[in-house]
Amino acid sequence: MELNDEITIPAKLDLVYKSLNDLEVLKACIPGCEELVEEEDGKLSTRVVLKIGPIKAKFNGKVSLDLTNGPTKYSLIGEGDGGVAGFAKGGADVELVPSGDETILKYIAKSEVKGKIAQLGSRLILSTAKKLSKKFFENFKEHMQNDGNKETQKS
Numbered sequence: 001m002e003l004n005d006e007i008t009i010p011a012k013l014d015l016v017y018k019s020l021n022d023l024e025v026l027k028a029c030i031p032g033c034e035e036l037v038e039e040e041d042g043k044l045s046t047r048v049v050l051k052i053g054p055i056k057a058k059f060n061g062k063v064s065l066d067l068t069n070g071p072t073k074y075s076l077i078g079e080g081d082g083g084v085a086g087f088a089k090g091g092a093d094v095e096l097v098p099s100g101d102e103t104i105l106k107y108i109a110k111s112e113v114k115g116k117i118a119q120l121g122s123r124l125i126l127s128t129a130k131k132l133s134k135k136f137f138e139n140f141k142e143h144m145q146n147d148g149n150k151e152t153q154k155s
Contacts, residue, residue: 001126006106007137011144013096016103017071019144020094029139031132034058048080052128053120057085072096086115109133 009016019025023044027036035047044063049056061080068074072095079089090111097104113125 001112001122001129002108002110003126003129003133004106004108005133005137006104007141008099009103009105009141009144010101011103012101013071013098013103016096016105016144017074019140020074021065021067025140025143025147029136029143031135031139046078046080050082050128050132052085052117053124055085055117055120057082057117059085059088061088082115082117084116086113086117088113088117105137107133 011019023036023038027033030036030046030048032049033046034049035045037045039045039062042064044065046059046061046063048059048061050059059080059082061078063076063078066075066077073093075091075093077089077091079087081087088111090109092107092109095106097106109129111129117125
């Protein structure tokens with residue numbers, strides 16, 4: 001399954017990039033995120049509770065970030081185990097485009113699910129994935145409007 005979209009963030013590119021790599025910002029913006037910590041190997045360990053249709057599951061996962069093309073592009077790859085609910089893995093390519101005092105964030109995300117959640121049907125999974133990604137970016141945009149303005153005033 002593939003999702004792609006773009007959103008305009010009301011902050012300059014450097015601040016958007018910095019915020020997208022801030023664990024506290026990410027934890028606050030990821031729907032259902034209970035824990036997000038950096039491991040010794042540089043990967044991120046996460047615990048997220050999600051409701052997909054009638055199934056509510058706690059996913060424990062790992063996320064790897066590739067920041068080699070930053071600050072205008074980066075990629076992430078992750079996987080999560082939801083126990084009896086199933087397994088999910090995927091990744092995203094993100095591009096940041098400066099636009100005056102704003103930044104256009106474009107992303108292409110791919111995901112794959114297996115187990116009980118895969119049996120729910122692709123339409124339900126796709127609509128849930130769209131809803132979750134939209135919620136993350138709405139949360140991030142709101143964070144940048146509120147806390148990002150405080151950051152700009154400090155500089």
